[in-house]
Amino acid sequence: MLSVESPLEWFESLHYSITILIIITQNTMSQIHQILEGWGNVLKSTIGLLDEETQKLSVDRLLHCNSCDMRTSNSCDTSKYGYHIKTGVRTYGCGCNIAAKTLSRSSQCPLGKW
Numbered sequence: 001m002l003s004v005e006s007p008l009e010w011f012e013s014l015h016y017s018i019t020i021l022i023i024i025t026q027n028t029m030s031q032i033h034q035i036l037e038g039w040g041n042v043l044k045s046t047i048g049l050l051d052e053e054t055q056k057l058s059v060d061r062l063l064h065c066n067s068c069d070m071r072t073s074n075s076c077d078t079s080k081y082g083y084h085i086k087t088g089v090r091t092y093g094c095g096c097n098i099a100a101k102t103l104s105r106s107s108q109c110p111l112g113k114w
Contacts, residue, residue: 030106038097038104045103054105061102064113074098076110085112 005013041058044050065071070080076093084091094101094110101107108114 034104034107035096035100037106038100038102041103042100050103054103057105058102061109061114062098064109065098065102068111068113070111071098076101082111084110087112 041050041054045055065076068076068082070077070082070093072080074097076096076098078093078095081090081092083089091110096107
């Protein structure tokens, strides 16, 4: 049997749930944007249309990725972890394709290296 809540308790619970849903949706949309941006820039690079500034940014980022312990092949391995260079928080790899992620100007390294 369901417990009957006061209208105020019900509203507070609903408000909290909606707030959490909004935060999750915003994070998901941001990640989708980063993925599309990265793969779009991979395509631009392949056909010679990528701007020089983004190409240079990617090369600089790849220098960090190439020596990273969380790298497995061309991905940031979700089964490996490191410590964020600014916060010291233990962080797992994001699972992204490194070539695409480094070409996404709005993306960040999970360890804060770039």
